[in-house]
Amino acid sequence: MRATTRTAYGFLTPYLLIFAAFWVWPIIYSFYLSFLSTRVQPWTFNPTFNWGRLIIDPAFFNAFKNTMIILVIQVPVMIALATLLAVLLNSHLLKARGIMRFAFFAPVVVGEVAYAAVFRLMFQADFGVINKLLALVGVAPISWSSNPTAAMALIITAVTWRWVGYNAIIILSGLQSIPEDVYEAATLDKVSKTRQFFFITLPLLRPIILVCVVLSVIGTMQLFAEPFLITNRGGPGGATETLGLFLYRQGFTVLNFGYASAVAYTIAAIAIVISVINFWLGRDPK
Amino acid sequence: MSGVTLSNVQKRFGAVEVIHGVDLTVDDGEFVVFVGPSGCGKSTLLRMIAGLEDISGGEISIGGTTVNDVEPADRGIAMVFQSYALYPHMTVEQNLSFGLRMNGKPRDDIARRVTKAASILQIEPLLARRPKQLSGGQRQRVAIGRAIVREPDVFLFDEPLSNLDAELRVQMRVEIARLHKELGTTMIYVTHDQTEAMTLADKIVVLRDGRVEQVGAPLDLYDDPANRFVAGFVGSPRMNFMAAKVVDTTPGSVTIETDNHGSARLTLPVRQAFQTGDAVTLGIRPEHFGGPDGDGTRLTVNVDVAEHLGATSFVYANMATGEQLIIEREQSRSEMGKTELTITIPPARAYLFDSAGDRIR
Amino acid sequence: MRSKSQTTLLRTVGLHAVLVPLALIWLFPIWMMIVFSTQPENAIFSSNLVLLPSDQFANNFALLQADTGFLRTVFVSIVVATVYTVVSVFLTSMAGWALARYNFAGKGVVLAIILGTLTLPYFVVVIPQFIMVARDFGLGNTWFALIVPPLFNSLGVLFMRQSFSMMPGELFDAARVEGVKEWQIFLRVALPMARPTIAALCIILFLASWNNYLWPLLINNRPDMMTAPVALGSLIGLTRVSWGGIMTGAVVLTLPMLFAFVVLQRHFVAGIAAGAIK
Numbered sequence: 001m002r003a004t005t006r007t008a009y010g011f012l013t014p015y016l017l018i019f020a021a022f023w024v025w026p027i028i029y030s031f032y033l034s035f036l037s038t039r040v041q042p043w044t045f046n047p048t049f050n051w052g053r054l055i056i057d058p059a060f061f062n063a064f065k066n067t068m069i070i071l072v073i074q075v076p077v078m079i080a081l082a083t084l085l086a087v088l089l090n091s092h093l094l095k096a097r098g099i100m101r102f103a104f105f106a107p108v109v110v111g112e113v114a115y116a117a118v119f120r121l122m123f124q125a126d127f128g129v130i131n132k133l134l135a136l137v138g139v140a141p142i143s144w145s146s147n148p149t150a151a152m153a154l155i156i157t158a159v160t161w162r163w164v165g166y167n168a169i170i171i172l173s174g175l176q177s178i179p180e181d182v183y184e185a186a187t188l189d190k191v192s193k194t195r196q197f198f199f200i201t202l203p204l205l206r207p208i209i210l211v212c213v214v215l216s217v218i219g220t221m222q223l224f225a226e227p228f229l230i231t232n233r234g235g236p237g238g239a240t241e242t243l244g245l246f247l248y249r250q251g252f253t254v255l256n257f258g259y260a261s262a263v264a265y266t267i268a269a270i271a272i273v274i275s276v277i278n279f280w281l282g283r284d285p286k
Numbered sequence: 287m288s289g290v291t292l293s294n295v296q297k298r299f300g301a302v303e304v305i306h307g308v309d310l311t312v313d314d315g316e317f318v319v320f321v322g323p324s325g326c327g328k329s330t331l332l333r334m335i336a337g338l339e340d341i342s343g344g345e346i347s348i349g350g351t352t353v354n355d356v357e358p359a360d361r362g363i364a365m366v367f368q369s370y371a372l373y374p375h376m377t378v379e380q381n382l383s384f385g386l387r388m389n390g391k392p393r394d395d396i397a398r399r400v401t402k403a404a405s406i407l408q409i410e411p412l413l414a415r416r417p418k419q420l421s422g423g424q425r426q427r428v429a430i431g432r433a434i435v436r437e438p439d440v441f442l443f444d445e446p447l448s449n450l451d452a453e454l455r456v457q458m459r460v461e462i463a464r465l466h467k468e469l470g471t472t473m474i475y476v477t478h479d480q481t482e483a484m485t486l487a488d489k490i491v492v493l494r495d496g497r498v499e500q501v502g503a504p505l506d507l508y509d510d511p512a513n514r515f516v517a518g519f520v521g522s523p524r525m526n527f528m529a530a531k532v533v534d535t536t537p538g539s540v541t542i543e544t545d546n547h548g549s550a551r552l553t554l555p556v557r558q559a560f561q562t563g564d565a566v567t568l569g570i571r572p573e574h575f576g577g578p579d580g581d582g583t584r585l586t587v588n589v590d591v592a593e594h595l596g597a598t599s600f601v602y603a604n605m606a607t608g609e610q611l612i613i614e615r616e617q618s619r620s621e622m623g624k625t626e627l628t629i630t631i632p633p634a635r636a637y638l639f640d641s642a643g644d645r646i647r
Numbered sequence: 648m649r650s651k652s653q654t655t656l657l658r659t660v661g662l663h664a665v666l667v668p669l670a671l672i673w674l675f676p677i678w679m680m681i682v683f684s685t686q687p688e689n690a691i692f693s694s695n696l697v698l699l700p701s702d703q704f705a706n707n708f709a710l711l712q713a714d715t716g717f718l719r720t721v722f723v724s725i726v727v728a729t730v731y732t733v734v735s736v737f738l739t740s741m742a743g744w745a746l747a748r749y750n751f752a753g754k755g756v757v758l759a760i761i762l763g764t765l766t767l768p769y770f771v772v773v774i775p776q777f778i779m780v781a782r783d784f785g786l787g788n789t790w791f792a793l794i795v796p797p798l799f800n801s802l803g804v805l806f807m808r809q810s811f812s813m814m815p816g817e818l819f820d821a822a823r824v825e826g827v828k829e830w831q832i833f834l835r836v837a838l839p840m841a842r843p844t845i846a847a848l849c850i851i852l853f854l855a856s857w858n859n860y861l862w863p864l865l866i867n868n869r870p871d872m873m874t875a876p877v878a879l880g881s882l883i884g885l886t887r888v889s890w891g892g893i894m895t896g897a898v899v900l901t902l903p904m905l906f907a908f909v910v911l912q913r914h915f916v917a918g919i920a921a922g923a924i925k
């Protein structure tokens with residue numbers, strides 16, 4: 001073995017051991033598990049057991065449907081808002097820039113449990129501060145925990161609050177890599193600010209927005225803590241049950257690891273398919 | 287102290303061979319400059335001598351010992367890099383002493399070497415600074431100082447002056463020449479700048495596409511280039527080349543006629559035999575043209591542009607075929623504004639090259 | 648036509664008319680977290696609109712401590728996040744260094760596997776991880792279980808690799824010529840030069856570990872080895888639990904991170920941006 005190869009593996013080995021043990025091997029193992037019947041000991045090989053159940057399981061389809069609803073509404077709204085925020089926060093007319101950025105970026109450091117607790121309390125039906133504020137403008141109290149639509153709206157609101165700043169940071173860093181003189185040239189050519197946004201900023205940001213979309217899709221596919229904690233384990237009556245929560249139940253409440261693995265691979269497959277479609281739709285037209 | 291010998295040295299990056307069998311001897315204490323256009327393999331060759339690149343074929347020896355499998359640190363070399371390669375997070379003093387410290391040299395020995403190097407380069411006042419706080423020239427000195435503290439048998443320089451502005455470059459060039467005189471150590475110096483090569487070298491190695499084109503003392507290369515490439519590379523402004531045809535031959539001489547510039551004829555002594563009609567290239571340096579009443583073949587050219595620098599002027603004459611002549615003229619005030627210029631080519635200063643670019647003697 | 652300064656003024660007003668209300672909305676949940684944590688239980692669950700803090704933080708925290716032994720869980724969280732961060736920075740920067748600066752047999756394969764599996768959802772591995780650690784190794788409720796499996800994270804490797812590969816190679820060659828050993832070059836030259844990147848990486852890793860919920864939730868069920876988020880999460884949804892107490896827990900988890908964010912905003916932002924772009 002060449003000396004550099006030896007040296008390189010000297011540096012790599014500690015990480016590679018962990019990576020192999022806790023990432024690569026589980027990926028393989030999980031795939032294998034999805035073909036096992038794990039309802040009762042001993043586990044037996046039965047390729048159609050989990051996958052056959054998956055395609056007819058109404059609980060799975062409920063979770064799938066809910067996840068897709070969140071995905072289709074939440075991701076576009078959040079990315080649009082994040083883009084808008086990034087552009088506004090990047091404006092040189094902005095006063096108190098530090099405080100403004102702090103307001104939107106702060107949720108990024110707030111943990112899932114902490115923010116889930118606050119949202120649950122704020123959106124409490126009887127004494128929650130949100131319903132009290134709504135009452136001030138004449139809106140009747142909304143039962144966030146027992147109305148399926150309201151519960152779904154609550155999840156979408158919470159996730160958007162938590163993640164919009166994260167995406168805005170990424171988009172902002174993309175914005176800041178656009179050279180100022182591009183805009184100066186456009187201004188000299190009498191291109192309005194609005195047109196500059198649509199014809200210069202957005203096209204240049206496309207790759208980075210695409211990355212945000214894909215990251216958000218993968219995140220949404222794994223949504224777990226919010227429905228688990230805010231809407232009380234996917235309530236009301238499974239209305240906010242997500243794929244992530246469904247997997248958690250199958251794997252760690254029922255301990256049906258094989259079925260949970262099949263669900264995990266389904267989540268991965270859907271995430272990959274959606275990401276590929278995104279990259280395909282957002283590819284450079286050239 | 288020791289010399290360096292390369293025999294049939296080759297380098298391949300994957301399937302691409304970039305050094306094609308180089309043979310070279312560098313004598314003890316000699317200042318050798320590798321010169322050639324960018325990408326010709328100068329750095330690669332130097333890095334193989336340093337041990338930073340594996341040798342794909344052939345053998346390199348330093349001080350009589352084959353070093354193909356010897357670690358860079360054990361080859362008795364020190365290297366100065368184009369980007370200076372100073373450690374940005376260390377002071378100048380730490381930069382100078384880092385290698386020695388890492389190799390567990392005794393403290394007082396390190397201090398002695400650092401002090402000595404700092405005084406040779408006059409950087410004592412800078413020892414506590416960081417590279418960021420230094421000017422380009424000062425950084426360059428520190429980089430050289432870091433090589434000196436190793437007290438090497440051979441210094442290797444990879445384009446050390448190319449990041450400096452023109453004035454500093456001249457200044458540092460003189461310093462490096464002084465350093466060589468003071469230390470008397472073998473130095474191998476890489477540059478793409480022929481002026482640096484001419485002024486610094488005891489011996490120049492002209493490289494092209496991974497091959498040695500010619501090795502020799504600076505003035506020998508200037509006077510007696512082996513081929514058209516070397517002739518064009520050494521000397522500034524570069525040698526003029528004119529397409530020409532053989533119109534007459536006698537044993538021991540040949541008469542040629544240029545394609546452009548009014549079909550000027552010229553008879554030159556050569557040993558090689560030719561046939562009428564053979565295509566050749568005539569070469570003459572800008573500074574070797576004679577005035578209208580000089581010896582040799584007269585030639586009248588149309589002036590495109592003339593640059594008057596004071597003591598000398600450069601006259602540019604372009605042909606529709608793309609051939610360009612640069613003519614250096616002295617005391618040329620009287621020629622200002624002229625659109626035509628008559629000059630002469632002294633046969634003793636003319637070079638002939640065959641269609642492959644080799645020198646015809 | 649409007650003059651230039653009028654246009655600028657209008658723009659400035661418009662910009663703030665949009666941003667200021669939005670910023671207030673975004674700050675509202677964090678503000679309410681603080682308000683709730685300082686209000687007595689009967690104020691939280693009264694029909695009055697309560698928007699300002701009171702002085703009951705200590706009482707509420709005492710209730711939380713009684714419910715879960717929260718201080719112990721905070722201690723576990725601090726230890727886990729700190730050890731995880733230090734170990735992960737070392738592992739990933741070593742690997743990033745190798746991938747950035749050496750050409751070696753198998754490099755392409757290693758990189759391809761890391762990049763290729765990067766976007767796979769964590770859920771794909773969590774079940775086998777759980778089976779291995781909890782069942783096969785019998786290591787549930789241990790420091791090992793909390794710290795080691797999450798070290799697989801490859802973002803740091805790519806992050807560090809990027810940083811190392813942007814450094815000029817001549818610097819390391821210079822050290823090599825001087826006889827500095829490879830591990831010394833890594834420790835004494837490369838790592839100090841990567842300090843800003845490492846700072847950003849530390850912040851991202853610490854935050855991820857500090858807020859990590861799913862894995863500690865799965866692998867620990869003994870109160871003395873619970874991390875703070877898991878302990879706090881276990882209270883949510885229980886009846887007869889002090890919500891003021893839960894909010895003090897949320898504040899304890901959040902405020903230090905917010906403070907760090909304010910002080911180290913530049914590194915946070917750099918870390919997040921680089922993490923996404925790779």
Ligand SMILES: Nc1ncnc2c1ncn2[C@@H]1O[C@H](COP(=O)(O)OP(=O)(O)O)[C@@H](O)[C@H]1O
Nearest residue numbers: 299302304322323324325326327328329330331
């Ligand atoms: N690490 C490498 N991998 C592949 N090709 C290389 C490498 N280093 C240099 N080369 C190639 O080798 C040739 C010589 O390069 P170099 O020695 O740097 O030239 P010079 O220093 O004369 O400008 C160039 O064509 C360059 O592209």
Ligand SMILES: [Mg+2]
Nearest residue numbers: 328329330445
């Ligand atoms: Mg070079």
